[in-house]
Amino acid sequence: MAGGVRYLPSGDCALTVEFGRGVDRHLNMQVMALEAALQARNLDGVIETVPTFRSLTVHYDPSVIDHARLCHEVDALDFAASQDAACGRIVTLPVAYGGVHGPDLGDVAAAGGLNEEEAIARHSAVAHYVYMIGFAPGHPYMGDLPAELTLPRRMTPRTRIAPGTVAVAVGQTVIYPFASPGGWHAIGRTPVDLFNIARDVPALLRAGDSVRLRPVTADEYDDLQARPLTEQITIAEPAR
Missing domain, CATH: 2.40.100.10 (Cyclophilin-like)
Known part of the structure; x- marks a missing residue:
């Protein structure tokens, strides 16, 4: 994944992937594209994804997938091809x-x-x-x-x-x-x-x-x- 992305633990069963600071359409489209790619990956243990202005929070079951492995899986995603998923209704x-x-x-x-x-x-x-x-x-x-x-x-x-x-x-x-x-x-x-x-x-x-x-x-x-x-x-x- 591109540089500048931060992986932030949110308690013991959620990971926040932060793309930057502020309200910016390009940052938000990256958030939406990552969400689409992660949903397509359909990882066992991922319960829910919550997009915000500049980050995506991934709620997961730590008995199925731990923080380190989830970070690795997210980092390995190639979601550039999923940018069209950021185009909603x-x-x-x-x-x-x-x-x-x-x-x-x-x-x-x-x-x-x-x-x-x-x-x-x-x-x-x-x-x-x-x-x-x-x-x-x-x-x-x-x-x-x-x-x-x-x-x-x-x-x-x-x-x-x-x-x-x-x-x-x-x-x-x-x-x-x-x-x-x-x-x-x-x-x-x-x-x-x-x-x-x-x-x-x-x-x-x-x-x-x-x-x-x-x-x-x-x-x-x-x-x-x-x-x-x-x-x-x-x-x-x-x-x-």
């Missing part, structure tokens, strides 16, 4: 921007020298790349926003963010799958349930996906909220 979600669904839209627009319509157009034009799922089940961290929509987190976090809220900060977009506290700027809301334990795959999004956000009106939001998932979203699978 394209998922299109409806979003009602502004108003009661996005109370911070005006402030975000003004900070970037835009009006609200321009801010919506800029934000919805981005193919939001899912770097990782974290903070809460099904909660995506997505990038990368243009400079005019990049600003720090709110000075005062909210004690409650409504589920489905689309929010921005530090050059990224998140969608809150559940009601929770939050310090990002709320600019819209989707009626789509991002995490539902009753589904075969509870989390709708996964690392490596690209998310398109389709602006809808408040009335369309209300109508879509009552519809099944198949009528709310579209998913385009990657070409293989």
